[in-house]
Amino acid sequence: MKDIALKLLNKIEDAGYQAYIVGGFVRNELLGLESNDIDITTNATPKDLCSIFKDAIMPKVEYGAVSIIINQIPFEITTFRKEFDYQNNRRPEKIIYIDSLKEDLLRRDFTINTICMDKNGSIIDLLNGKKDLDAKEIKTVQDSISSFSLDALRILRAIRFATSLNFKLSIEVKEAIIRTKYLLRALSKERVKEELNKIFSSQNSQYGIDLLLELKLDEVLDIPKLKNIHYYSQSIGIWAFLEVEDQYPFSKNEKEMMEQIRKASLDVLNPYSLYQNGLYASYVAGEMLGISKKEIAECYEKLPIKGRKELLIKGTEIAKLLGKKPGPYLSKWIEKLEQEVVLGHLKNEKRVLLNYCLKNQSMIG
């Protein structure tokens, strides 16, 4: 990954510009961690970059950035810039391209994100980011109150980096968060959800949750149930018990999964609950209840059927038996049969199931 990145830097430099790797990749490399993508900063403009790379490029001119994917590694190349007129404590309205690396670094969020690597793989550390990296401390580049007032998302980024790297927040950062946290209310729920999700997905999520609570961000973020949450390995489990589907945007699948997790948590080892909610939701609910995956998997294995398709009777057969036309009423029958079979009250045999239908005609209709 690094080799490809350094080649890319050399290519930009050969065309007469400066270029450095910056941000996550350098930070992670120094910490011995893997990265998924690489950020590059350069004084070449998107237009210059387009002529250097010709084909393999997707300009995002409005942000002064271009993306390139080489060997499935995404590279995000941004031009040295100064940012002006932040809107809604978030996005700058105006950027101007500049020629100075140091100035570009000064507009960034945290010192640990300003460490650069040049085309030879040497570290360039103009703002002493390495010192804070070694001290495992998150500090803002500018004074923290101004920094968070310009872009309130940085508050959540600070907590996210503290969580994923297991770093502490500097005292200045903590105090500034307390003073500026009200600005989080103005951010788009989508962006907030994305950052929270990164915090919740971390293996160290309990630390992130503790920081959110310590700084009392649960109130401004509309997640009052956060104090009841104790470590879940799956972020969807945390969301399920926060019950914030009305406050944050979730996909249909996410909503269904959260509902299943909540239902499963009511009686996780009950065979019908396992059958209805499935193994994954039951594992997540089990984690909250302190019931091991092994125990849940053993109960699941014992289920006589794992899905409706395994039921040895078809709706049409029931209709024929009852002398009726097939219709929506059949789903009630199927559900009832599933339940009886799963709970071990009926054997999954066609004769037994048909017999049950005949006997209970009056009950279900």
Ligand code: ATP
């Ligand atoms: P990772 O990619 O591992 O999540 P990263 O540090 O690379 O972490 P990105 O979101 O990829 O984060 O951003 C790349 C760099 O751009 C950051 O390291 C930082 O220098 C700068 N940056 C990103 N978002 C902001 C922001 N909201 N305010 C200031 N600088 C930012």
Ligand code: MG
């Ligand atoms: Mg990055």
